[in-house]
Amino acid sequence: MNFVRVALDVPVPTLFDYRAAAATGDDIGRRVLVPFGKTIAVGVIIELAHTTSLPPHRVRSVLSILHDVPPLPADVLALLKFSSDYYQHPLGEVVLNALPTRLRRRQPVKPESAPRYRLTAAGRVVDPAALPRRATIKRELLRLLHTTDESVDEATLQAVAPRAPAALKTMLELGWIERSTVACAAAPATVAAPQFARGPELTDEQRTAVDCIRGAGDGFTPWLLLGVTGSGKSEIYLQLIALCLSCDKQALLLVPEINLTPQLEALVRMRFPDTALVALHSGLNESERLQGWLAAQSGAAGIVLGTRLAVFTPLPKLGLIVVDEENDASFKQTDGLRYSARDLALVRGKQRAIPVVLGSATPALETYHKALSGSYRMLTLTQRINAMPPDIECVDTRREPLIDGLSQTLLSAVRATMQRGEQSLIFINRRGYAPVLICGSCAWTSGCHRCSAKLVLHLKEQRLRCHHCGHQERVPAACPQCGNQDLVPLGQGTQRIESALARIFPAARVLRIDRDSTRRKHAWNEMRRQIHAQEVDILVGTQILAKGHDFPQLNLVGVINADSSLYSTDFRAGERLFARLTQVAGRAGRGTSRGRVLVQTEFPAHPLYQALRRHDYPAYAQELLAERRQAGFPPFVHQALLRAEAPRLDSALDFLASAARRAAEITSVVTVYDPVPAGLTRLAGLERAQLTVQARSRTALQAFLREWRACLDAATQRKVRWSIDVDPLEL
Ligand SMILES: [Zn+2]
Ligand SMILES: [Zn+2]
Numbered sequence: 001m002n003f004v005r006v007a008l009d010v011p012v013p014t015l016f017d018y019r020a021a022a023a024t025g026d027d028i029g030r031r032v033l034v035p036f037g038k039t040i041a042v043g044v045i046i047e048l049a050h051t052t053s054l055p056p057h058r059v060r061s062v063l064s065i066l067h068d069v070p071p072l073p074a075d076v077l078a079l080l081k082f083s084s085d086y087y088q089h090p091l092g093e094v095v096l097n098a099l100p101t102r103l104r105r106r107q108p109v110k111p112e113s114a115p116r117y118r119l120t121a122a123g124r125v126v127d128p129a130a131l132p133r134r135a136t137i138k139r140e141l142l143r144l145l146h147t148t149d150e151s152v153d154e155a156t157l158q159a160v161a162p163r164a165p166a167a168l169k170t171m172l173e174l175g176w177i178e179r180s181t182v183a184c185a186a187a188p189a190t191v192a193a194p195q196f197a198r199g200p201e202l203t204d205e206q207r208t209a210v211d212c213i214r215g216a217g218d219g220f221t222p223w224l225l226l227g228v229t230g231s232g233k234s235e236i237y238l239q240l241i242a243l244c245l246s247c248d249k250q251a252l253l254l255v256p257e258i259n260l261t262p263q264l265e266a267l268v269r270m271r272f273p274d275t276a277l278v279a280l281h282s283g284l285n286e287s288e289r290l291q292g293w294l295a296a297q298s299g300a301a302g303i304v305l306g307t308r309l310a311v312f313t314p315l316p317k318l319g320l321i322v323v324d325e326e327n328d329a330s331f332k333q334t335d336g337l338r339y340s341a342r343d344l345a346l347v348r349g350k351q352r353a354i355p356v357v358l359g360s361a362t363p364a365l366e367t368y369h370k371a372l373s374g375s376y377r378m379l380t381l382t383q384r385i386n387a388m389p390p391d392i393e394c395v396d397t398r399r400e401p402l403i404d405g406l407s408q409t410l411l412s413a414v415r416a417t418m419q420r421g422e423q424s425l426i427f428i429n430r431r432g433y434a435p436v437l438i439c440g441s442c443a444w445t446s447g448c449h450r451c452s453a454k455l456v457l458h459l460k461e462q463r464l465r466c467h468h469c470g471h472q473e474r475v476p477a478a479c480p481q482c483g484n485q486d487l488v489p490l491g492q493g494t495q496r497i498e499s500a501l502a503r504i505f506p507a508a509r510v511l512r513i514d515r516d517s518t519r520r521k522h523a524w525n526e527m528r529r530q531i532h533a534q535e536v537d538i539l540v541g542t543q544i545l546a547k548g549h550d551f552p553q554l555n556l557v558g559v560i561n562a563d564s565s566l567y568s569t570d571f572r573a574g575e576r577l578f579a580r581l582t583q584v585a586g587r588a589g590r591g592t593s594r595g596r597v598l599v600q601t602e603f604p605a606h607p608l609y610q611a612l613r614r615h616d617y618p619a620y621a622q623e624l625l626a627e628r629r630q631a632g633f634p635p636f637v638h639q640a641l642l643r644a645e646a647p648r649l650d651s652a653l654d655f656l657a658s659a660a661r662r663a664a665e666i667t668s669v670v671t672v673y674d675p676v677p678a679g680l681t682r683l684a685g686l687e688r689a690q691l692t693v694q695a696r697s698r699t700a701l702q703a704f705l706r707e708w709r710a711c712l713d714a715a716t717q718r719k720v721r722w723s724i725d726v727d728p729l730e731l
Contacts, residue, residue, distance in 0.1 A: 008034070023048055029044065029072035044095050087337055115153075116152060117177045119146065123175070209381065220356070222358070229583065254331070318352050321348065322356075329576075332727075397600050405497060424558065425539040425588075426501070432493035433458060437457050456493065491561075512541065545584070571631070575621075578611070578617070643725060647719060663693060670695045
């Protein structure tokens with residue numbers, strides 16, 4: 001072979017040919033340094049080739065093939081190629097962006113960056129069980145090192161606990177361990193027969209679910225685990241992970257968030273104390289991410305727990321994929337490669353012939369439809385463990401006057417809850433004080449000059465802020481239009497509810513939890529501690545609080561301002577609202593007494609609220625599916641969106657109109673709609689428009705998109721930036 005085809009991080013849908021006489025099949029998936037224009041770029045070898053279509057004088061040579069870390073394995077390369085093809089994104093960007101940042105740099109990874117540790121003679125005689133009770137991390141590290149005569153790599157040890165590095169340092173100082181450096185690619189230490197901590201007794205429903213999945217054996221089976229909040233889905237994941245580990249395989253657990261919900265990670269670590277767990281999420285620094293990735297790739301990490309990007313992690317012994325809260329929007333990337341990690345998890349499961357478990361209390365309709373039609377197997381958990389389902393009521397706000405957005409019924413319930421020494425949560429999905437400032441005299445409103453959106457009043461900071469582009473300005477002393485000084489905040493946000501509650505209940509300890517109050521590092525950890533220590537009576541929060549937290553003293557949830565999503569133009573709004581309200585309602589009454597949920601609404605008879613009150617996801621989902629079938633929306637059709645943005649709306653619309661004409665020339669199987677301005681038309685100074693295309697057949701849509709994109713790539717457009725979003729979630 002004389003040439004290699006290399007993926008480079010550039011936005012063109014081609015690979016680049018270089019001369020590399022020495023390259024062999026083993027180099028596929030390896031990083032290379034190549035000359036690119038006037039610079040040197042890092043690329044990844046995708047194929048070897050005998051010939052190239054480039055004229056000989058234009059072919060340049062590979063500068064070096066990097067052997068510092070193992071190459072990307074064939075299955076990951078196949079997954080990346082699939083993603084590039086399916087989501088219509090250049091392969092080079094897809095491949096390079098899947099690598100840890102450290103591997104995208106030109107400097108090879110030094111072996112020193114992956115030290116290994118082994119017990120010294122002094123360390124061998126230290127009995128882990130004899131250490132003080134509080135030295136949990138040291139004990140775990142010692143136990144792990146005791147299981148082998150070989151050295152253990154740093155990533156495995158660091159995966160024991162977040163504070164493992166500090167403990168390792170102390171152990172070095174004590175002379176218990178010694179450090180050596182070997183290349184990262186070295187085989188991991190094998191830990192013989194890992195011990196699992198015992199879990200709680202399973203309920204009958206849980207037992208049935210575990211038995212079914214185990215009974216189906218190896219091979220690709222997609223499962224939907226539909227379980228009401230608090231029904232113990234996590235326990236099923238843990239049982240399945242244990243099965244997987246006992247066969248010496250690796251488990252990949254994908255979750256929407258790790259930083260906000262550290263409980264699951266803690267639970268997994270506790271249950272599998274001998275197993276190296278790697279957590280991959282956005283909070284890691286470059287070196288941590290690299291070490292975790294290498295531990296996964298070498299097979300040393302038995303469990304990889306990660307957010308969406310973790311779906312691309314090399315896992316040679318992958319035996320199980322679990323996607324928790326599979327309907328969560330964060331699994332879909334909204335820029336660059338617009339992939340769905342949930343959908344790619346299924347692709348990967350099929351590719352590797354392993355089970356994939358999707359868990360949720362409110363699955364995405366796409367998933368639920370597949371389960372109903374038999375493409376996925378469905379398991380249901382209908383019982384909450386040790387708790388009754390919360391009692392959900394609607395408060396009709398047409399009949400009750402509101403004080404700062406709060407009804408008398410809700411306020412009395414908060415008062416009663418405080419008197420019992422329990423906690424309440426007021427859920428409002430809007431931060432800031434008020435969503436807009438309005439002039440009482442001329443009706444001027446605070447708008448963002450860069451976006452078609454209102455500026456949100458943040459009273460504490462005396463700022464008006466755009467939640468879309470980040471623009472902020474001082475609150476004007478008078479109306480910029482007529483000079484009137486009587487500017488009125490309109491509507492409610494978390495800050496306003498917080499101050500109203502503080503005024504109405506002067507003795508109450510009110511805590512506001514939203515993106516503003518948790519921005520500071522560790523702020524959220526401290527808040528969680530306060531809540532658990534019962535130093536808080538009333539929580540006011542956005543959906544940060546809705547996700548998987550277990551606050552035993554929380555028995556009342558009040559939901560305000562939910563109606564705004566009921567009659568949205570987005571056909572997914574109802575599905576999302578139901579999921580969000582189910583999640584937040586699930587926070588009430590996880591302790592001993594039955595929780596109560598009060599939803600303030602002007603539409604108490606709406607089918608969504610009725611189904612919510614009955615805890616009846618299946619009924620509501622089936623109603624939505626019937627509507628979607630009739631209207632011809634996903635999952636009954638497959639969609640893609642062509643988005644365009646430009647300084648002028650005309651240019652964006654013109655571009656889309658010509659794209660629509662080309663589309664009509666390519667096919668008649670795909671429905672092409674008219675270009676329309678996007679919901680939020682102006683964002684950060686650019687005008688945005690979009691064009692929807694859809695087809696009943698996914699294959700037909702894919703074939704069309706390939707051809708269409710080639711046309712779009714060929715048509716040079718200076719002022720217009722465009723992108724294709726396949727299976728878009730936001731319209
Ligand atoms: Zn005015
Ligand atoms: Zn803005």
